[in-house]
Amino acid sequence: xxxxxxLYIHEARKHLDAGDFTAVELTRQTLDAISDKDPLINSYITxxxxxxxxxxxxxxxxxxRGEAVGLTGIPIGLKDLIxxxxxxxxxxxxxxxxxxxxxxxxxxxxxxxxxxxITGKLNMDEFAMGSSSESSFFGPVKNPWNPGHVPGxxxxxxAAAVAAGLCLGSLGTDTGGSIRQPAAHCGVVGLKPSYGRVxxxxxxxxxxxxxxxxxxxxxxxxxxxxxQAIAGYDPRDSTSVNVPVxxxxxxxxxxxxxxxxxxxxxxxxxxxxxxxxxxAIQEAVKVLQTCGAKIVDIRLPHxxxxxxxxxxxxxxxxxxxxxxxxxxxxGYRTPDAKDLLxxxxxxxxxxxGEEVKRRILIGTYALSSGYYDxxxxxxxxVRALIAKDFTDxxxxxDLIAAPVTPAPAFNIGEVSDDPLTMYLADIFxxxxxxxxxxxxSVPCGSTFHGLPMGLQLLGKPFDESTLFKAAYAYEKxxxxxRALADPRKARL
Amino acid sequence: MRISAEEILHVAGLARLHMDEEDMDRMAGHLxxxxxxxxxxxxxxxEGVAPMSHAVHLVNAMxxxxxxxxxxxxxxxxxxxxxxNGHFLVPKIVG
Numbered sequence: 001x002x003x004x005x006x007l008y009i010h011e012a013r014k015h016l017d018a019g020d021f022t023a024v025e026l027t028r029q030t031l032d033a034i035s036d037k038d039p040l041i042n043s044y045i046t047x048x049x050x051x052x053x054x055x056x057x058x059x060x061x062x063x064x065r066g067e068a069v070g071l072t073g074i075p076i077g078l079k080d081l082i083x084x085x086x087x088x089x090x091x092x093x094x095x096x097x098x099x100x101x102x103x104x105x106x107x108x109x110x111x112x113x114x115x116x117x118i119t120g121k122l123n124m125d126e127f128a129m130g131s132s133s134e135s136s137f138f139g140p141v142k143n144p145w146n147p148g149h150v151p152g153x154x155x156x157x158x159a160a161a162v163a164a165g166l167c168l169g170s171l172g173t174d175t176g177g178s179i180r181q182p183a184a185h186c187g188v189v190g191l192k193p194s195y196g197r198v199x200x201x202x203x204x205x206x207x208x209x210x211x212x213x214x215x216x217x218x219x220x221x222x223x224x225x226x227x228q229a230i231a232g233y234d235p236r237d238s239t240s241v242n243v244p245v246x247x248x249x250x251x252x253x254x255x256x257x258x259x260x261x262x263x264x265x266x267x268x269x270x271x272x273x274x275x276x277x278x279x280a281i282q283e284a285v286k287v288l289q290t291c292g293a294k295i296v297d298i299r300l301p302h303x304x305x306x307x308x309x310x311x312x313x314x315x316x317x318x319x320x321x322x323x324x325x326x327x328x329x330x331g332y333r334t335p336d337a338k339d340l341l342x343x344x345x346x347x348x349x350x351x352x353g354e355e356v357k358r359r360i361l362i363g364t365y366a367l368s369s370g371y372y373d374x375x376x377x378x379x380x381x382v383r384a385l386i387a388k389d390f391t392d393x394x395x396x397x398d399l400i401a402a403p404v405t406p407a408p409a410f411n412i413g414e415v416s417d418d419p420l421t422m423y424l425a426d427i428f429x430x431x432x433x434x435x436x437x438x439x440x441s442v443p444c445g446s447t448f449h450g451l452p453m454g455l456q457l458l459g460k461p462f463d464e465s466t467l468f469k470a471a472y473a474y475e476k477x478x479x480x481x482r483a484l485a486d487p488r489k490a491r492l
Numbered sequence: 493m494r495i496s497a498e499e500i501l502h503v504a505g506l507a508r509l510h511m512d513e514e515d516m517d518r519m520a521g522h523l524x525x526x527x528x529x530x531x532x533x534x535x536x537x538x539e540g541v542a543p544m545s546h547a548v549h550l551v552n553a554m555x556x557x558x559x560x561x562x563x564x565x566x567x568x569x570x571x572x573x574x575x576x577n578g579h580f581l582v583p584k585i586v587g
Contacts, residue, residue, distance in 0.1 A: 102567035195547040209546045238553035239546075308530045319507060326508075328580050330571025340585050341508075349510040357509055358522055361500065364507040365523065378533050380543030385536065387544060420525050436547020461547075 004029045006484050009074050009168045009222040016063055016073045023063065023073030027056035027117050030075040034119070034166045040147055040487040043161040045080045045138050046088050047120040055117045062115050070225045072115035077167035079158045080121035081128060082213070083202040084108050087118075091204050092136035093126045095331045095351035105202025106237065107171060107213050107230045114229050119167045123157030126353045127322065128178055128206045130154050131425040134416050135355045142412070143185060144485035145450055149409040152182030158216050159186035163452075163485040169217035169226050173203060175210045176310050177404075177429025180441035183216055184404035184454025187443045187485065189223045189471065190216040194462045195436035196241035198227075199234030207317035208239070210310075210433040218482065220442065220471045224248035227464065243462055251465040252472040256291040259470065262298035262397030267428055270303075274407045276447045281403050284444040284455040284474065288401065291473040296397055300389040303431060305382050307423055310430040312366050312379035318356075319363025325351065358419060387435040394460050399470055403428050404441045404454035432458055440467045443480055450490070495524045 004026045007015070015021055031049055038044055052075065059073035078084065081091045083101040090096045104112070111118065125135045133141035133156025141156040143149040144164040151160040155172025159182035162170050172179040174192035183190025191214045198213045205211060215226030228249075233242040263285065268278075289295055327333040327347025334350055337343035352360070366375035393400060406427060415421045432439035438461070441454040455474065459467045497516045500523065504511045511519065565578050574581035 099571060102563055102570050196550075235555060239548065239550060241548055241550070302536065305533055305536055308533050311526065312530055312533075323508075328572065328574075328582055333573045337583055339583050343583055344508040345510040348508055352509075358519065360507045360509065361503050361519060361523060362526060365495075365499075365503045365527075368503060368506060375527075375530065377543050378538065379530075380545055381538035381541040382533050382536050384541050384544035385538070387547070419522055420529055423526075434547075 005033070006165055006482065007168070008219045009071070009217060009225055010219070012074060012168060013070065017068055023056040023059040023117060024053065026073065027052050027075050030119060030165070030167060033164070037164050037487060038166055041142050041144050041160050041164060042139050043123055043141055043157040043164070043166055044077070044120050045090055045092060045123050045157070048087055048118060051087070052117050052119050059115045059117060069114050071111060071229055074116050074169065075119045075167050076111055076116045077119050077122045077158060077161050077170040078108060079124055079155050079170070079172045081124065081173060081204040082108050082171060083204070084118065084121065087121065089121060089204070090138070091127050092124045092138055093351065093353065093356070094137045095325055097137065097332065099330055103202060106199035106234045108202065110230050122161055122170060125154035125156070125355070127204070127356050128154040128173055128175060129318070129355050129359055131177070131181055131422050132410070132416065133157060133182070134412065135353055137353060140412055142487065143409050143451070144487050145187065145452060146490040147487045148411055149451060150185065150412055152185035152409060154178040155216065156182045159183050159188055159190065162186070162188045162216050162218060164487070165484040169215060169222055171213055171226070171230070172216050173211055173213050174433065175206050175314060176433050177426040179214045179216060180404050180429050180439055180454065180456060181426060183441040185409040185452060187446070187452030188216055188218055189220055189443065190214065190441045191223050191227060191464065191467070192432060192439045193227060193231065193464055194438045196239055197438070197462065197464070198230050199237040199240045201234055201236040205321040207314040208321060209317060210314055220468060220475050221249070221252065224468050246465050248465060248468050251469040253469055254291065254473050254476055256288065256293040256470060256473050259293045259466070260397045261288055261293045261295050261470070262393055262400045263295060264298050264300045264303065264393070264400060264402055266300050266303040267402040270406065270427070272406050273403060277403050277405065277407060277453055280445045280453045281401070281455060284478065285401055287474055287478050288470065291477050293470065298393040298397055298400065300393060300431065302382065302385045302389050306386055306431040306434060307427055309379040309382040309386065310434060311362065311423055312375050313383060313434070315359045315363035316366050316376050317363070319360045319367065322356065322360055327351070355419070383434045386431050390431070390435045390437055399466055400458040402456045402458065404456040408447045408451040408453060428456060437461055438464045438467055440471055442471045442474055444478065445480060495520050495527065
């Protein structure tokens with residue numbers, strides 16, 4: 001094992017600054033790990049080897065000048081819907097198979113300004129629509145702990161690459177659980193920040209009132225470093241919120257005395273939660289109690305309606321957002337169009353995959369004349385009640401603990417023909433997006449078959465610090481270990 | 493509620509998607525199942541509840557009316573396959 005392998009970001013930072021190894025060495029080892037392991041995982045759509053090595057050389061100069069900051073010289077992967085100027089960005093779709101963006105997203109710019117080394121673009125569900133990363137035009141991502149299973153989705157490549165050491169941290173996006181659910185299935189830490197905390201400028205939109213970019217890494221401290229780098233107001237995103245970004249590293253503590261954690265009765269008694277998940281969450285709650293937190297029962301009475309409300313809201317917004325793909329200005333263009341309408345219809349039908357078309361149809365239907373009030377408006381009212389449930393709950397607790405998923409990662413192909421069952425995989429994560437609150441997934445052990453499970457922590461709007469505090473204390477106390485996933489050693 | 497193939501065809505037209513018969517039948521099945529599930533929202537009493545379209549209450553994020561950074565013509569056209577004289581080219585739309 002190389003001396004750079006399996007390090008956390010905050011450890012690599014210290015070693016780089018101390019001159020124990022260079023960013024070039026760290027990047028070379030990461031790229032070698034990609035060539036070695038990624039054929040079995042398929043977590044990358046594009047590896048940007050030449051540019052990564054050049055960025056590493058520049059980072060080394062910066063480190064030598066003593067000007068390094070948090071992520072200087074750290075290899076980071078980006079979900080392939082974050083625009084990167086000059087580097088192909090596909091959204092895992094045939095529609096954007098050859099799309100080279102003429103500008104970069106704010107989060108990519110911020111990472112590059114820190115001197116992070118962008119290793120490449122990570123695989124995902126097409127246009128971030130899915131919970132398994134199977135709908136990618138570039139083939140499914142495999143769970144690095146067991147390649148017969150899905151890694152979760154839609155940020156499946158971002159989670160799998162981090163778990164296997166194919167980058168030290170990554171960015172994903174979360175519209176209904178797309179960071180937290182794959183983080184849980186791959187045994188990494190993932191955070192969906194509060195809506196408005198991170199700029200969405202230059203991130204291909206799925207459902208604009210729900211989408212949020214967030215960090216994925218192998219430790220809580222690493223996630224905090226990544227959020228620190230990307231958070232903040234951006235005048236180019238009119239929905240980003242102009243509130244101060246605290247120093248997240250200041251929130252770490254082992255002692256949770258004075259913190260009250262709510263357990264939603266509806267989540268913990270929900271049908272269909274597998275016994276292994278249920279007992280892992282119970283154990284995790286005991287650990288939080290050991291750290292000093294007080295545990296109370298709370299109620300989120302509208303939680304059973306979250307998935308239904310979400311699929312109306314998200315699909316409606318998606319149908320509008322994806323109208324921009326017209327075959328004319330960028331993206332796939334059919335070679336044989338008779339007229340303009342034919343150009344639109346053929347380009348879109350040939351360019352989009354099955355799940356994307358399904359959601360466009362649901363959304364178009366829900367917004368169409370005669371159905372708008374029954375579906376879209378009704379879903380927005382239920383959304384308001386779901387958000388109010390959280391406001392009420394946070395009157396008597398500082399954060400909420402729950403499972404991330406009802407079950408561990410399913411087998412590849414198991415539910416890919418059954419969209420409704422796939423949607424229900426997000427039952428515990430969706431409410432946070434509807435309400436706009438931050439949510440985090442922290443590894444809480446593995447099943448008998450070696451598949452990771454995740455503890456979900458939900459916080460008050462813009463209070464990521466309390467999530468980091470609880471997650472850090474839990475991570476230290478539970479001490480689940482730091483092994484990298486290796487698909488060659490999976491227990492099949 | 494069972495969605496008919498005709499309804500799928502109508503919605504697909506609105507969404508500018510082409511559907512053949514096999515697509516229509518499959519999508520009709522999937523959409524019917526999903527919308528039947530969505531119908532559980534009818535159980536919720538939403539009398540007097542204001543619809544929530546967004547998680548943050550922002551009103552009119554205004555900026556100064558000033559020319560800022562923008563893409564040049566070359567960059568803006570860099571993603572298109574068909575162009576002419578600095579414009580996007582589309583099939584003929586008037587006879």
